[in-house]
Amino acid sequence: MIVRTRPADCHTNLFMSGARGFGGRGNSMRYSGLRVITEGLFGNKGWTPAWRDPAPKAEYDVVIIGGGGHGLSTAYYLARNHGITNVAVLEKGHLGSGNIGRNTTIVRANYFLPGNSEFYSHSLKLWEGLEAELNYNVMHSQRGLINLFHSDGQRDAFVRRGNAMINQGDDAVLLDQEGVREHLPYLDFEQTRFPIYGGLLHPRGGTARHDAVAWGYARGADRRGVDLIQNCEVTGIDIQGGVVRGVQTTRGAIRAKKVGIIVAGRSSQVAAMAGMRLPVESHVLQAFVTEGLKPVIDHVISFGMGHFYISQSDKGGLVFGGDLDFYASYAARGNLPMVEHVMEAGMTLMPMIGRAKVLRSWGGIMDMTPDGSPVIDKTHVEGLFIDCGWNYGGFKAVPASGWSMAHLMATGESHEVARKFRLERFATGHLLDEEGTGSQHNLH
Amino acid sequence: MLILECPYCGVKADETELSPGYEAHLKRFGPGSTDEEFEAYMFARKNPKGVHFERWRHAYGCGKWFLAARCTATLEVFGTYPAQVSEPPPDIIAKIRARRPDWSGYK
Ligand SMILES: Cc1cc2nc3c(=O)[nH]c(=O)nc-3n(C[C@H](O)[C@H](O)[C@H](O)COP(=O)(O)OP(=O)(O)OC[C@H]3O[C@@H](n4cnc5c(N)ncnc54)[C@H](O)[C@@H]3O)c2cc1C
Ligand SMILES: [Zn+2]
Numbered sequence: 001m002i003v004r005t006r007p008a009d010c011h012t013n014l015f016m017s018g019a020r021g022f023g024g025r026g027n028s029m030r031y032s033g034l035r036v037i038t039e040g041l042f043g044n045k046g047w048t049p050a051w052r053d054p055a056p057k058a059e060y061d062v063v064i065i066g067g068g069g070h071g072l073s074t075a076y077y078l079a080r081n082h083g084i085t086n087v088a089v090l091e092k093g094h095l096g097s098g099n100i101g102r103n104t105t106i107v108r109a110n111y112f113l114p115g116n117s118e119f120y121s122h123s124l125k126l127w128e129g130l131e132a133e134l135n136y137n138v139m140h141s142q143r144g145l146i147n148l149f150h151s152d153g154q155r156d157a158f159v160r161r162g163n164a165m166i167n168q169g170d171d172a173v174l175l176d177q178e179g180v181r182e183h184l185p186y187l188d189f190e191q192t193r194f195p196i197y198g199g200l201l202h203p204r205g206g207t208a209r210h211d212a213v214a215w216g217y218a219r220g221a222d223r224r225g226v227d228l229i230q231n232c233e234v235t236g237i238d239i240q241g242g243v244v245r246g247v248q249t250t251r252g253a254i255r256a257k258k259v260g261i262i263v264a265g266r267s268s269q270v271a272a273m274a275g276m277r278l279p280v281e282s283h284v285l286q287a288f289v290t291e292g293l294k295p296v297i298d299h300v301i302s303f304g305m306g307h308f309y310i311s312q313s314d315k316g317g318l319v320f321g322g323d324l325d326f327y328a329s330y331a332a333r334g335n336l337p338m339v340e341h342v343m344e345a346g347m348t349l350m351p352m353i354g355r356a357k358v359l360r361s362w363g364g365i366m367d368m369t370p371d372g373s374p375v376i377d378k379t380h381v382e383g384l385f386i387d388c389g390w391n392y393g394g395f396k397a398v399p400a401s402g403w404s405m406a407h408l409m410a411t412g413e414s415h416e417v418a419r420k421f422r423l424e425r426f427a428t429g430h431l432l433d434e435e436g437t438g439s440q441h442n443l444h
Numbered sequence: 445m446l447i448l449e450c451p452y453c454g455v456k457a458d459e460t461e462l463s464p465g466y467e468a469h470l471k472r473f474g475p476g477s478t479d480e481e482f483e484a485y486m487f488a489r490k491n492p493k494g495v496h497f498e499r500w501r502h503a504y505g506c507g508k509w510f511l512a513a514r515c516t517a518t519l520e521v522f523g524t525y526p527a528q529v530s531e532p533p534p535d536i537i538a539k540i541r542a543r544r545p546d547w548s549g550y551k
């Protein structure tokens with residue numbers, strides 16, 4: 001296998017090939033299939049940028065630090081749900097340059113603990129209406145997610161999880177070995193280390209096009225008046241008498257009545273600007289994509305025991321990954337032992353992929369919390385809010401996180417689906433350890 | 445490949461032979477401390493982008509816990525030292541200062 005390192009997007013999109021965005025004349029142009037065809041006939045000359053490139057104003061009602069998926073969806077829902085449009089999103093690089101453009105795009109609502117369950121359920125419902133909502137092709141594909149199990153004990157745990165999912169109103173189907181064979185005949189069922197007993201099928205689980213989600217929310221927010229300001233790094237947070245006043249940036253000072261910190265792997269640094277020390281440690285997670293192949297893997301498959309998961313992108317690449325590198329890192333590249341481990345696990349599970357060539361591997365910096373669950377909360381500073389701790393599950397959370405963070409910033413109250421995502425749980429001991437792996441950042 | 449020298453047995457071990465712990469030199473709070481102190485000790489992490497002091501275990505070697513100073517941005521290793529100290533030894537600090545003149549210190 002050949003491995004080269006480069007952050008990558010692993011899908012193509014009819015609507016996006018090569019371009020960073022694509023839009024109508026002015027801010028009101030809707031996208032449609034008809035428009036794609038007509039533009040195609042006339043040399044694609046009618047497209048205009050999907051969002052403006054404004055200079056920062058001196059003051060906003062709300063400043064969002066971080067133009068990743070969560071920052072952009074928060075800005076969008078502030079405008080859409082709460083009519084707050086005097087908003088700026090400040091991004092140190094370009095929109096979508098962080099984890100939102102580096103993840104392996106799994107979207108699911110198969111959580112188990114009260115607190116997580118209702119949140120991800122809400123998020124999946126938002127996903128299901130997202131393309132119509134944003135008038136943007138995010139390529140949400142509910143191809144079904146299968147989590148494999150390999151022992152009687154694990155089966156019991158999955159039965160319990162499946163029942164929790166059904167109680168939450170989502171879908172879960174328990175498959176025995178024959179049931180898994182019908183969907184995934186190419187697995188090595190008799191492998192000696194982890195023979196496959198069955199799987200939990202989550203039919204509404206699937207994938208989406210990662211950066212299209214960022215672009216769709218960006219365009220939607222821009223059309224509602226939000227200023228998206230790129231190449232603008234926040235270097236300080238201004239606080240007076242316990243109240244936030246604004247931020248210092250590489251493009252000058254910007255005053256704000258409210259500020260949201262939504263910077264994923266950089267959460268600790270930005271929170272430190274407000275004197276906070278977070279329950280977060282940053283770790284690198286790697287991912288891999290092969291050359292494009294004909295359709296061969298129809299589902300998302302998760303092989304937890306081997307630390308391996310895989311799906312096939314619409315372009316044909318096999319997109320797969322495994323675990324963290326396990327030690328604190330801000331280097332957006334990983335080390336070789338985890339590469340080897342992931343490849344071995346893939347070969348154990350489905351030897352048929354052995355001849356596919358790996359084209360690229362890359363890494364993203366994850367904001368790991370000690371219980372593996374996120375934070376959407378106020379801080380000790382009035383007007384300063386934080387949304388962080390997404391570990392490696394924050395892509396599927398993008399809609400509900402933005403929805404809940406916008407609700408919190410607009411009303412001062414936690415949204416009902418995000419009530420358990422408070423910082424105080426670390427003081428009171430009400431941790432949300434979905435996997436039951438213990439309270440260390442690298443265990444989730 | 446991350447390689448750390450075990451300060452006990454002197455083996456230069458690559459990461460597959462080691463288990464990572466977490467931030468080193470945390471002050472431990474137990475019974476009698478406030479909730480805030482205990483929470484900070486248990487969960488809050490400095491998480492620097494740069495010089496980081498951390499615990500490692502020579503898991504597939506001599507089995508002992510030791511400490512390492514490492515850069516989380518470049519993965520450069522400044523040095524390792526035994527765990528029976530409450531702050532980084534002066535030679536490690538000197539090495540870091542030489543490599544990172546603007547480093548703000550380990551606290
Ligand atoms: C390899 C990999 C695979 C993953 N797979 C999945 C998956 O299958 N399913 C899933 O649900 N999740 C997955 N995730 C997790 C998911 O990608 C993240 O949890 C999520 O994207 C984080 O939120 P975000 O999109 O807002 O982050 P980001 O896109 O990282 O956004 C944060 C932004 O803040 C900006 N920023 C930082 N500091 C500053 C500053 N000082 N000033 C201004 N801007 C700043 C950054 O430049 C960045 O653009 C995966 C992650 C990785 C790396
Ligand atoms: Zn040793």
